[in-house]
Amino acid sequence: MELKDVRSLVTGGGSGIGRAVALRLSAAGSRVLVCDVREDMARQTAEAVRENGGEAVAFFADVSEQSSVDWLANECEKTFGGLDVLVNNAGVSAAGFLESVTDEDVERVLNVNLVGVLRVTRALAPYLKESGRGRVINMSSVEGIRGSGMVPVYSSSKAGVIGLTRSNAIELARYGVTVNAICPGPIETDMLAPLIADPKFKEKCIKGVPLKRLGRPEDVAGAVAFLASEEASFITGIELVIDGGMTLKAL
Numbered sequence: 490m491e492l493k494d495v496r497s498l499v500t501g502g503g504s505g506i507g508r509a510v511a512l513r514l515s516a517a518g519s520r521v522l523v524c525d526v527r528e529d530m531a532r533q534t535a536e537a538v539r540e541n542g543g544e545a546v547a548f549f550a551d552v553s554e555q556s557s558v559d560w561l562a563n564e565c566e567k568t569f570g571g572l573d574v575l576v577n578n579a580g581v582s583a584a585g586f587l588e589s590v591t592d593e594d595v596e597r598v599l600n601v602n603l604v605g606v607l608r609v610t611r612a613l614a615p616y617l618k619e620s621g622r623g624r625v626i627n628m629s630s631v632e633g634i635r636g637s638g639m640v641p642v643y644s645s646s647k648a649g650v651i652g653l654t655r656s657n658a659i660e661l662a663r664y665g666v667t668v669n670a671i672c673p674g675p676i677e678t679d680m681l682a683p684l685i686a687d688p689k690f691k692e693k694c695i696k697g698v699p700l701k702r703l704g705r706p707e708d709v710a711g712a713v714a715f716l717a718s719e720e721a722s723f724i725t726g727i728e729l730v731i732d733g734g735m736t737l738k739a740l
Contacts (some may be wrong), residue, residue, distance in 0.1 A: 501579030503530025505678035509706035515543030552605030658726030674732025699734035
């Protein structure tokens with residue numbers, strides 16, 4: 490999966506899946522722009538890339554703010570002269586049953602997870618069209634496919650990402666840009682950490698996975714590198730599930 494000189498942007502690249510993706514793309518030869526609302530974490534990821542012999546630049550960016558997204562697009566052009574691969578990974582969650590969901594939860598989660606993906610893709614689309622090998626890889630979730638009673642807003646936002654992925658795949662295909670979604674299951678990240686800190690919940694979670702383990706960020710990063718590569722040039726509009734078989738068991 491050769492990505493030499495490919496220019497990539499990873500949102501939410503400061504930790505977890507985003508950091509693993511940045512490192513994996515760099516290992517394949519890509520130059521990486523890492524952005525996160527936690528600039529210190531983005532800088533740590535960029536430093537880790539450089540320590541491994543790669544090229545990376547870190548920026549603060551808030552995908553829920555249009556002005557921040559516009560600034561980020563300008564920085565991509567100034568730093569790399571354009572963009573080839575966009576990984577829309579930034580995301581937040583809010584747990585709770587339907588009647589406990591607040592308007593603030595709804596606005597925050599949808600604004601980052603769904604509207605943020607639209608904003609960033611819209612802002613970077615001109616560069617991806619010019620690339621000649623543009624790739625958009627959106628981070629959805631198995632909860633966007635099967636739903637969950639404990640995260641109604643999160644599930645809705647991730648289902649929306651799948652719909653947006655399909656729509657953009659059709660629209661951008663004539664420019665040679667592929668658009669795909671990845672749907673991770675339970676991955677050991679900061680987002681899941683508070684839940685699996687409870688041994689009983691962690692045991693229950695693993696029990697629901699046929700492969701009998703939680704996923705690692707690297708499990709997702711390898712799939713992102715594949716979709717970013719020339720090997721995936723005829724794949725667009727799909728949802729790639731990475732969940733150890735969890736959704737199969739749910740059926």
